[in-house]
Amino acid sequence: MPVYSKYADHILLNLLKEDDQLAYTEIFERYSRVLINHAYKMLGQDEANDVVQEVFLTLWNKRNEITLTGSLSSYLYKAVKNRVLNHIAHEKVVSRYADSISSFIENDYVLADSNIREKELEAIIEKEIGLLPEKMREVFLLRKVEELSYDEIALQLNITDKTAKQQVYNSMKILRQKLKPFFGIFIW
Structure with missing residues (x-):
C-alpha cells in the first residue's frame, strides 16, 4: 500500500482526480488544521470548522474539475479566505435583518x-x-x-x-x- 504522506501535493491531486479517497484523506490531514487556524483568526472556532469542512466537501465534489495554476496549498487558502469573506458578508446581512425585525417588534407589531x-x-x-x-x-x-x-x-x-x-x-x-x-x- 502506498504511503500517501510521502506524496507531493501534485501527485495527491492527480490521485484525487482519479477518485482516490486515501489521497483526499491525506490532503485533509495535511491541511485541515492549518486552514482552521487561518479561518479562526477571522471567525470563531465553530464557524472556522464549518468553513473548512465546506472547502473540503467542495474539493471532493469538484475533484474532476479542478485545474490549479499554483500550488494546492494556495488554492485551499484562497478557497478558505473566500468562504470566510462570504460568511462575514452573510453575517452582516443576517445582522441587518435581525435589527430590522427587532425594530419591528419594538414598535408593538407583535x-x-x-x-x-x-x-x-x-x-x-x-x-x-x-x-x-x-x-x-x-x-x-x-x-x-x-x-x-x-x-x-x-x-x-x-x-x-x-x-x-x-x-x-x-x-x-x-x-x-x-x-x-x-x-x-x-x-x-
Whole structure:
C-alpha cells in the first residue's frame, strides 16, 4: 500500500482526480488544521470548522474539475479566505435583518399567530430530521439536541470525530435545503 504522506501535493491531486479517497484523506490531514487556524483568526472556532469542512466537501465534489495554476496549498487558502469573506458578508446581512425585525417588534407589531407558526415549523423540522438516514440522524441529534462534542459523539458511536463532523455538516446541508421553502412562509 502506498504511503500517501510521502506524496507531493501534485501527485495527491492527480490521485484525487482519479477518485482516490486515501489521497483526499491525506490532503485533509495535511491541511485541515492549518486552514482552521487561518479561518479562526477571522471567525470563531465553530464557524472556522464549518468553513473548512465546506472547502473540503467542495474539493471532493469538484475533484474532476479542478485545474490549479499554483500550488494546492494556495488554492485551499484562497478557497478558505473566500468562504470566510462570504460568511462575514452573510453575517452582516443576517445582522441587518435581525435589527430590522427587532425594530419591528419594538414598535408593538407583535403577530398573534407567531406561536402557531413556531409550532408548525417545529413539526416540519422534526419530520425532516426523522427522514435523515439513521446514522446521520443519530449523530445530528447527539450534537444538536444533546449538545455533545464531536469527540464525545465519536467515542459513543465508535466513529472518528471527523466522521461525526461530516455527518453533522451533511445533515445540516440536507435540512437547509429541505426547509428553505418554509422560511419565507413562516418568518412573517
